[in-house]
Amino acid sequence: MSGKQRRKYHNIMEDLVAEEVRTQMALLSPRLTQYIQRTEVETFALNRLPTLYASSQEGWLHQVKRARDEYQVKIKTAVRQALAAVQRDPLRSSTPLFPDKEEALSEASTRTNPPEVETSKELPQHPFYWQQKLSRSSRRATR
Numbered sequence: 415m416s417g418k419q420r421r422k423y424h425n426i427m428e429d430l431v432a433e434e435v436r437t438q439m440a441l442l443s444p445r446l447t448q449y450i451q452r453t454e455v456e457t458f459a460l461n462r463l464p465t466l467y468a469s470s471q472e473g474w475l476h477q478v479k480r481a482r483d484e485y486q487v488k489i490k491t492a493v494r495q496a497l498a499a500v501q502r503d504p505l506r507s508s509t510p511l512f513p514d515k516e517e518a519l520s521e522a523s524t525r526t527n528p529p530e531v532e533t534s535k536e537l538p539q540h541p542f543y544w545q546q547k548l549s550r551s552s553r554r555a556t557r
Contacts, residue, residue, distance in 0.1 A: 426477040458496035
């Protein structure tokens with residue numbers, strides 16, 4: 415699908431899962447949430463829930479009501495499981511299908527290394543990897 419084409423239908427479950435992810439992540443510590451990719455949590459949860467498509471405003475209202483009545487507990491459970499699964503594997507790295515404009519701008523403004531010296535792609539994406547690497551190399555230097 416080209417960038418100019420718009421779909422004429424929408425999966426309501428995406429909105430409800432995104433809302434639930436925001437709610438549950440707000441309850442977590444900021445230290446923990448900085449290592450959680452919201453997109454991965456949403457995708458994990460959506461893969462465990464039924465799709466509820468709508469192509470009209472009336473259909474949208476019907477599907478939202480249906481989702482809240484029939485699937486609200488399942489949505490909460492799927493998001494909770496997704497958060498646990500994403501936290502459980504901190505060394506797993508992933509490359510997004512679509513770059514997030516806000517993240518790209520944030521990374522560009524907080525970058526400390528010049529682009530030609532960027533080393534973050536060489537290192538695993540574990541939050542404490544650099545500490546582990548430094549402690550190993552400092553042990554070698556003191557021997």
